[in-house]
Every structure is written in structure tokens, then in C-alpha cells.
Amino acid sequence: MENKKIAVLGGGSWATAIVKILTETVDQVNWWMRDAECIAHIKQFYHNPNYIQSIEFDVEKLNLSSNLQQTIDNSDIIIVAVPSAFLAKAFDNANLQGIENKIIISAVKGVVPEYNQIPAEYFHLKFNVPYKKIGMIAGPCHAEEVAMERLSYLTIACQNQEIAQYVADAMSCRYIHTSTSDDLFGTELSAILKNIYSVASGICNGLGYGDNFQAVLIASSIRETERFISAIHEIHRDVKTSAYLGDLLVTAYSQFSRNRNFGSMVGRGYSVKSAQIEMNMVAEGYYAAKGIYEINKKYKVNMPIADAVYHILYEKISPMMEMKILSGKLS
Numbered sequence: 001m002e003n004k005k006i007a008v009l010g011g012g013s014w015a016t017a018i019v020k021i022l023t024e025t026v027d028q029v030n031w032w033m034r035d036a037e038c039i040a041h042i043k044q045f046y047h048n049p050n051y052i053q054s055i056e057f058d059v060e061k062l063n064l065s066s067n068l069q070q071t072i073d074n075s076d077i078i079i080v081a082v083p084s085a086f087l088a089k090a091f092d093n094a095n096l097q098g099i100e101n102k103i104i105i106s107a108v109k110g111v112v113p114e115y116n117q118i119p120a121e122y123f124h125l126k127f128n129v130p131y132k133k134i135g136m137i138a139g140p141c142h143a144e145e146v147a148m149e150r151l152s153y154l155t156i157a158c159q160n161q162e163i164a165q166y167v168a169d170a171m172s173c174r175y176i177h178t179s180t181s182d183d184l185f186g187t188e189l190s191a192i193l194k195n196i197y198s199v200a201s202g203i204c205n206g207l208g209y210g211d212n213f214q215a216v217l218i219a220s221s222i223r224e225t226e227r228f229i230s231a232i233h234e235i236h237r238d239v240k241t242s243a244y245l246g247d248l249l250v251t252a253y254s255q256f257s258r259n260r261n262f263g264s265m266v267g268r269g270y271s272v273k274s275a276q277i278e279m280n281m282v283a284e285g286y287y288a289a290k291g292i293y294e295i296n297k298k299y300k301v302n303m304p305i306a307d308a309v310y311h312i313l314y315e316k317i318s319p320m321m322e323m324k325i326l327s328g329k330l331s
Contacts, residue, residue: 001166004103007075009068009090011035012282013051014107015081017143023061024173030063032071034090039064052147068094077103077167079137080119083282084110087119091126100128105156105167106136109191110284111291118188131184132160135167138187138243140250141176142257149175155243156180157187179243185233187243190225193306194248195285196292197221198259200309201252203319205260206267213327217305218252220330224303228292231299259285266312267319289313304329 006026008019011033022029033039041049042064046056065071068090072078078099082090087108106119115122120136123129135158145152154171158164159182168178181187200221201214209217225248226239239245251257262283265275272286293310296303308326311317 001162004076004166005030005074006077006079006170007032007071008079008081009033009071010081010083010107011038011048011050012081012083013143016048016051016055017141017146018079018081018107018137018171019057019062020055020146021171021173021176023058025170026061028061028063030065030071030075032065032068034066036066039066052143055147069096072096072099072102075102077105077170079105079107079167080123081107084108084112084119084284085282085287087112087122088114096127099123102129102133103163104129104134105158106134106188108136109195110288111192111295113287113291116291116294118185118192120184120188132158133163134158134184135160135164136184136188136191137167137171138181138191139247140242142250142254144256146176151175151177153242153246154178155187157182157184157243159184181243183233183235183237183243186229186235186237189229189232190239190244191247192284192288193225193228193292194221194251195259195283196289196306196309197224197248197285198251198257199263199266199283199285199289199313200305202257202260202263202265203267203309203312204263204323206264206269207320207323209323214252216330218248221252221305222248224301224305228296228299228301228303228306231301258283262286263309272313285309286313 007030009032047053104123108119112122120134138155141152156164156168164180168180172178258281289310308322312319312322
């Protein structure tokens with residue numbers, strides 16, 4: 001593939017980390033965010049005032065804009081890092097032109113709640129982007145560790161391996177190792193599910209469950225993941241690899257995991273609303289729990305862990321009672 005102009009959409013921590021990675025490897029990055037004041041701050045002080053302030057940008061490499069259509073027009077590859085809860089709000093009413101001709105790479109790790117669709121399905125159905133021009137970025141990789149330039153791993157999944165390899169090369173630097181996959185649906189669903197299981201892990205931590213139970217919980221979670229993604233898109237895949245199991249482990253155990261921290265607060269007695277307010281950050285697992293629950297009404301996969309998280313977050317079942325019931329179902 002010839003040189004492509006790359007854009008990153010979003011102003012949060014993951015978008016900020018992706019922009020940092022790309023400025024290591026490409027000459028120019030188009031960066032869209034809603035907040036014009038944030039753009040002005042970055043131009044003057046070289047860091048995002050709201051997320052991961054330790055990252056200092058070479059602003060000569062950034063084309064910052066709050067005009068979404070302009071950013072899309074000026075780019076060939078669009079990396080979408082808008083939280084799933086705000087994805088439809090950002091795109092549905094924007095009257096965008098020409099997006100069907102672009103390559104869309106999702107860095108979104110959640111279900112689009114208005115449609116109960118995974119991001120790949122949303123971009124395909126909403127904007128007629130062919131699936132072969134849609135990809136996704138899988139971990140294991142925390143934005144905070146990117147900021148510290150700790151060795152991290154990314155998997156770029158796309159049915160078109162030429163596109164996957166191009167994006168993988170663009171995101172590969174001295175502290176980022178990349179690989180590719182053709183399992184777009186499996187990696188995207190796994191990335192969504194791992195946030196739900198991270199919330200479960202946090203809830204158990206908040207309730208005082210120990211490492212032994214956590215190990216059983218996560219071992220059961222990867223089996224639950226395999227059942228669900230196989231029911232939706234049955235191909236040969238090894239869920240023990242880093243894009244599936246690795247991403248689950250880092251999200252379930254890391255101190256940087258927003259979903260684990262959110263779940264831990266719920267386990268300690270916070271209401272969902274108060275936990276969200278105190279975090280002041282999006283925990284994708286909250287929205288994913290409802291989206292996956294609704295999607296699974298069609299497939300009827302046995303998912304006791306994901307169901308338990310849904311019951312706690314949306315039906316206000318006691319975390320202690322729900323996890324006690326769940327503990328009898330795991331092995």
C-alpha cells in the first residue's frame with residue numbers, strides 16, 4: 001500500500017496514547033476531538049489537559065481539528081477511539097460524506113448502545129463501509145503504560161491482511177510490538193467481553209474475594225468468551241493468544257483498568273451512578289454488559305459471569321448475593 005494519511009478520532013486516554021504511538025512512526029497525524037479548548041491547550045502547552053498529561057506531543061506533527069468532516073476528508077485511514085457510549089452521538093447526526101471510501105480501524109472496546117451493535121457492524125450498516133475495509137486494534141495494552149513507554153503489544157485485526165499489516169507497521173515502534181489477525185469479529189467481541197469480566201473481577205475484589213477465586217473467575221471467563229464468539233462467528237481461533245486471553249488478563253488484573261476499578265467500587269457498596277461520577281471516566285464494561293445481554297437473547301449462549309454483571313449493574317441485585325450464586329456455578 002502507498003503512504004496513507006492517518007486520522008485519530010477521540011480526545012480520551014486511548015486516543016491520546018494512539019496519537020503518541022503514531023507520532024513515533026509517521027510524519028503527520030490528523031487528530032479530531034470535540035473540545036476546541038483542549039485543542040488550543042495542546043497547541044500551546046503540548047499535552048492533553050484532560051488525559052495522560054505526561055505525554056508531550058511534537059505539535060508540528062499534529063493536524064488538530066474539531067471539524068469531523070474535514071478530518072475525514074483529509075485522511076485515508078480513520079482510527080476511531082471514541083468511547084462506545086458516545087459513538088452514535090458523534091457520527092449519527094454529523095451528515096458525514098465519503099466515509100464509505102475510507103479505511104476504518106476501531107479502537108472502541110464496547111457495544112454501540114443505541115443499536116446493540118459492535119463497532120464493525122455499526123460502521124458497515126450505518127455508512128456502508130465494506131467489512132474488508134474495517135479493522136480493529138486489540139491489546140493487551142493500557143494507555144498509561146504507552147505513556148511510560150513500557151513494552152506493549154497490539155494486534156491489528158482485519159479481513160484484508162494488507163490493511164492489517166499496513167496499520168501494524170504504522171503502530172510499531174521501539175516499545176510497541178504488533179501482529180495481525182484476520183479474525184475481525186472474534187477479536188472485537190473478545191475486547192468487549194473482557195471489559196465485562198474485568199468489572200466482575202473488580203466486584204469480587206471489592207467484596208473481598210481472594211486470588212484463588214479470581215483465578216477461577218478469569219479461567220471461566222475465557223471459556224465463556226470462546227463459547228460466545230464461536231456462536232456468533234465460528235472459525236478456527238486460539239483464544240489463549242494475547243489478543244484474547246492476554247487482553248482479558250491485563251484488563252482484569254491491572255491497576256490501570258478502569259473497568260476493574262469501577263467494579264471494585266460497586267463491590268464496596270457504591271451505587272453505579274456514584275461510581276461513574278467519582279471515576280469521571282468511561283468504564284466500557286458498564287455499557288457492554290447490557291449490550292451483550294441483549295445480543296445473547298438471540299444466541300442463548302450459557303454466560304453466567306456476564307449475566308451476573310448485568311444483574312448487578314442493571315437489575316440492582318446485591319453484588320454479594322449475585323457473586324455467591326455465581327461462585328457455585330464456576331469450576
